[in-house]
Structure formats: structure tokens, C-alpha cells
Amino acid sequence: MEPQLSHRITDSVATVVIRHPAKRNAMTAAMWRALPPLLERFASDPGVRALVLTGEGGTFCAGADITTLRESPQQAQQLSVAAEEALAAFPKPSLAAVRGHCVGGGAQLAAACDLRLAEEGAQFGVTPARLGLVYPASSTRRLASLVGPSAAKYLLFSAELIDAGRALRTGLVDEVLPEGELDKRVGDLTRILTARSQLTQAAAKEFANGRTDRDAHWAEQGRDNCDTMEGVAAFLERRQPHFTWSMTYPEGAGA
Structure with missing residues (x-):
């Protein structure tokens, strides 16, 4: 199977699936490039009221395909940050459904979603220290805002993986589900989200994300x-x- 981002829309929920099974759903340059325009399309679609990001099979995303880093680390980072920022700016509720490894660029994408639900057995890691990379400033700030400075430093300094239980305690994930129950919980939660007021959600998202230039608008x-x-x-x-x-x-x- 060619590496790709597949997608579908069901009951007002757009689902994007990261598919690169040969490399545990690692993101290629083409996949990073494909995400922002896909999100823009969903943002402008009145039939879409929420977004779910997940991985094919038993892995969310193992990060960036290492071949993109070998060819041009700077370009690879620029692409990943652009995709991350597009996801963070998506104006409707977004949810990462995580199984297995959520590492490196995968953790960037999950952190850029509004909510993160994980299955027991999931593992999380922010691993630039293994490769000698400077983690992007925007990504570092988002991670620290999510889990706090101390937990963010642990993840970045050590590049160690943490389990779903620890991710829950630090605030990296919002819920941990027993094996086999993640899809049902995602379905239940997205039904709740799509039934609520988009006006409330859109304003709350901007306020919570620290945007202050549209207070009068809201x-x-x-x-x-x-x-x-x-x-x-x-x-x-x-x-x-x-x-x-x-x-x-x-x-x-x-x-």
C-alpha cells in the first residue's frame, strides 16, 4: 500500500487515517504536504462538524519517515510544522484516536488536536533528542502548554516513551480506553460534539488557544x-x- 492519508465523512465527522503500514504509519513528505489542504477542505464544508485523526491498524504514527530527514532535515521539519499548525488552527473540534505508537511527528499531530483518546497499550514519545534535532519552538510551546513545563522537559530531554497511564496523568491524553473500546467511545463522543453548538465550540477553541484579536467578533x-x-x-x-x-x-x- 502506498503511503497516504485516506479520509471519509460519516454523520458529520471527517475521519483522516494515516496509512503507511510498512513503516508503522510514519509520515512521508507527501503526507505532510497533503494534510493542510485536506483540513482546509473540511473546514469549509458545512457538512463536517468534527474531525478524527487516527492511524491504520494498531499504530497511530511512528513519526516522520526517516528518509525525509536524511534528505533534508530542515525541509522535513518545515513540512511537519506546517501540518501541525494547520491542524491546531482547524476551527472545528478535532480528536486524535490513538493506538500503539504515537511518537515524534505523530505526537506533534496528536498534541495539535483538541482532544486525545488512547487505547490501553498506547505509547507516546517526543524524540528529537535521539536524532540531534532542535524541536520546533511552536511545537515545544504547545507541548508545554498541554502537559506543563516539567513533563515537557522530561519528554524532550529523555526521548523516552511513556505509557498511556502516564500520558493520562500528565494531561497528554484525555481518556484511556480498554482494548477494543476505543472506536465506540470515539463514536459516542463525536456524536455529542456534532450535536452541540458550533458557535460555542468555535469561540471556546479560540479563547482556549490564546487568540485575543477576535474577542469583539465573538x-x-x-x-x-x-x-x-x-x-x-x-x-x-x-x-x-x-x-x-x-x-x-x-x-x-x-x-
Whole structure:
């Protein structure tokens, strides 16, 4: 099988699958390049309300294909950072579903998602110290924000792998599921996410990520918007709300 990012859309959830089984789903240069435009396509699709990133088979992603590092370490890092930043900037909820190894560039991608669910037996590692690479500044800051400076330093200094239990305790993952239960939990959670207000989610994501230049925009969106009226009406009528605000409307407005 050729290395590739396969994808599908089911029930408003876009799923991207990292496929490179010959090298434990390591990312090639072509795969890094393919991710940002794919995310842009999903971001502009009103039929997509959430994103799941996972790996083929029993491995999430073992990092960058080492041949790309041998050819041009600088270019390989530029490609991985561009893909990571595109994933972090994806305006809808994103979730990494992790089995097996989530190492190097794989850990970069998982950290750039909003949420991370892992199966028991998963292993995580941030490994540039094994290769003498300077980990990108943006990636280092994102990791430290996620797990705290001390845990980030342990991962970066040692390049050791940690198990899913330790990843849960440090905040690197949000939930650890028994073997065989990851897909069901991902399905249940994405059904919850896609039923909630995209307006709430989009504003919360920007606020949580530290963006401050659009506070006035979101304050304006929050006034007399369709989702608030629908949410209140549904609560009073004791029914499930049907939220209609969409990221694809002009200026991000759905009201």
C-alpha cells in the first residue's frame, strides 16, 4: 500500500487515517504536504462538524519517515510544522484516536488536536533528542502548554516513551480506553460534539488557544444569535436542540 492519508465523512465527522503500514504509519513528505489542504477542505464544508485523526491498524504514527530527514532535515521539519499548525488552527473540534505508537511527528499531530483518546497499550514519545534535532519552538510551546513545563522537559530531554497511564496523568491524553473500546467511545463522543453548538465550540477553541484579536467578533456573535435562541427554546420545551450556526457563513456568522 502506498503511503497516504485516506479520509471519509460519516454523520458529520471527517475521519483522516494515516496509512503507511510498512513503516508503522510514519509520515512521508507527501503526507505532510497533503494534510493542510485536506483540513482546509473540511473546514469549509458545512457538512463536517468534527474531525478524527487516527492511524491504520494498531499504530497511530511512528513519526516522520526517516528518509525525509536524511534528505533534508530542515525541509522535513518545515513540512511537519506546517501540518501541525494547520491542524491546531482547524476551527472545528478535532480528536486524535490513538493506538500503539504515537511518537515524534505523530505526537506533534496528536498534541495539535483538541482532544486525545488512547487505547490501553498506547505509547507516546517526543524524540528529537535521539536524532540531534532542535524541536520546533511552536511545537515545544504547545507541548508545554498541554502537559506543563516539567513533563515537557522530561519528554524532550529523555526521548523516552511513556505509557498511556502516564500520558493520562500528565494531561497528554484525555481518556484511556480498554482494548477494543476505543472506536465506540470515539463514536459516542463525536456524536455529542456534532450535536452541540458550533458557535460555542468555535469561540471556546479560540479563547482556549490564546487568540485575543477576535474577542469583539465573538462578543458580537454571541448577541441575539440563532443558537442561543434555539438552545433556550429547546431547554424550555424539553427537547434536543437543533443548532444551525455554521463556520462557513461569511465572517464566521451564522445568525
